[in-house]
Amino acid sequence: MAAPGLLFFLLFKYFPLWGLLLAFQNYSPYLGFWDSEWVGLKYFNEFFTNPDFMQLFRNTMAISLLNIFFFFPIPIVVALLLNEVRKLAFKKIVQTVIYLPHFLSWVIIVGICFLIFGQGSGVINQLIAESGGQKIEFMTEPNLFWAMLTAQSIWKEAGWGTIIFLAALAGINSELYEAAQIDGASRWQQAMNVTLPGIKSTIIVLLILRLGQVMDVGFEQIYLMMSGPVAHLADVFDTYAYRVGIQQGRFGYATVAGLFKSVVGLILVVMSNRLAKKFGEEGLY
Template sequence: MPGFVQMLIRDYRLYVLASPGLLFFLIFKYVPMWGLLLAFKDYSPYMGFWESKWVGFKYFEELFRNTDFPLLFRNTFAISLMNIFLFFPLPIILALLLNEVKKQVFKRVVQTLIYLPHFISWVVIVGICYLLFSQGDGVVNKLLVEAGYSKINFLSNPDTFWFMLTTQSIWKEAGWGTIIFLAALSGINPELYESAQIDGANRWKQAVHITLPGIRSIIVILLILRMGSILEVGFEHIYLMTSSPVSHVADVFDTYAYRSGVQNGRFSFATAVGIFKSMIGLVLVVLANKLSKRFGEEGIY
């Protein structure tokens, strides 16, 4: 114990520096976790938390026996997989391309332009999408008609709905995702590139044999963390894009929990849905972490 006190006194500046982040996680992440008990109670706002009856796994059983469960799981998992396979690699590619730009002014301008969509609300982005692609008076359909083509149903086509969601996510967040990879690229020893140039390696070979291995650990860690939120596909985004023609491909766990749980005052059921999503993410993080260690990476723990 005295050694721990001495360490606190010696490094108190570091702990003061870290305290805002620690307080954030303590107040907004750990303290609210007592609310997970709602999933095991028949919670009523009028009776309060302590007076509400314990019901065990009743709401989990209701979720699994629901006829909509396979559809919800399919939609949520499919949208998340599209984000992983189409969206996740793009920030890496953008970071590699920006890393090759030598003109600093041009590089900063491009970075600023691709960062900006991150700060735009989903409400604004979906509004822009409707202005561009709506079948009635959308700009794109007007141009198609003037060019002699027929209108295309972009927003109400179930076959392209998932792709539309993914492209919007890419436009909004791909640029912002390059920040971590650009930081990792800046940590690669420049002498490695100089040695490769002496050996006759071109830019492509340098990228394959130096750049990508240099950021491989960061890529693996971010991919593992992405597994933890695999069933988090963005409630606000999907809720704003959902319409009657695409409801059977747009309904995910988040929208279902909001519609069946929050709107109907069934907070215990909504909490049970959230716990189920978190457990799936936890299992996938553990499996992905073990798999990464099998391939020689350190993982996240």
């Protein structure tokens, strides 16, 4: 039963590690891995001294931190609210509705956003214009761009993220709630003193895993949302690696950007796991 999962990781996670050799080579597809010219740390020096590096780092960290502070808690809150619903039919309908966006591609999600918030024919701007107001450039306004990305992520993935937390909530001993009710605890007090402590370990593990992806903010969404007015805010390591590596053919240089992301994620996972253990939690390993 574990074979499909192991095969997936071997094919898509471990075998591609050979590609890290490109970071130390002036890679040519015609010469291959072993015959391409070795350049040592040339691309690393070029990457970290590039004037674009700080902008890429700022954009990536800003988008990722917004997701951590605003997106990460939403599935927890939604799971807690769904856990309090007693009508099973209503609960299933709500779950189906909030799960649905997860199965839509980012192309569809961004397309819907343009239909709703677009400056020309967007529904919101048409209502604003009809009411005598001035249209707002939701999709191209720099001050709103990061907020739009975060809102899209919440809409698409928050419902799907509740699955793990609902499973954790189902594992809480019902006798704890009965004891709290006997002691006169309100529903809010039960949530704070029984429910949240019961899923605390799950929250910590998922937070550690999320920190490991802090440099991975999603290529497809940002690439689709990128336009001239917001390009300086949208350009992240993923889009930069695509532009330099695929469009310009600088495979070795683009590999450095990907390797940097992975190293930062590994460091954050190790540090956050040690911090969690220091505070008495089980952590990830």
